[in-house]
Amino acid sequence: MKGFLDIVGTVLLIQGVGGLINTVLGWWGWAHGLLIVNRLPFLEGYEIFACIALGILGFALLAAGDSMKKEAS
Numbered sequence: 001m002k003g004f005l006d007i008v009g010t011v012l013l014i015q016g017v018g019g020l021i022n023t024v025l026g027w028w029g030w031a032h033g034l035l036i037v038n039r040l041p042f043l044e045g046y047e048i049f050a051c052i053a054l055g056i057l058g059f060a061l062l063a064a065g066d067s068m069k070k071e072a073s
Contacts, residue, residue: 001068002065002068005061005062005064005065005068006061006062006065008056008058008061009059009060009061009062009064009065010053010058010062011058012054012057012058012061013055013059013062014058014060015035015036015037015051015054015055015057015058016029016051016052016053016054016055016056016057017051017055018031018034018035019035019036019037019038019047019050019051019054020048020051020055021050022035022038023037023047023048023051024048037050037051037054038052
């Protein structure tokens with residue numbers, strides 16, 4: 001379970017940070033189609049908030065995975 005949480009948490013954290021950088025600075029034009037936020041039409045206009053939420057969720061999943069590791073030790 002820890003491995004699954006680490007993988008999903010990392011993907012969500014990358015999506016959140018990458019989407020935030022792309023939305024605010026407009027750098028990664030080539031990555032526009034790779035970001036979850038840009039693929040969902042109902043998030044149009046709320047990309048920044050969705051990216052922040054994805055980043056927080058990814059960080060929370062990574063923290064949950066680390067806490068599972070500490071309890072098992």
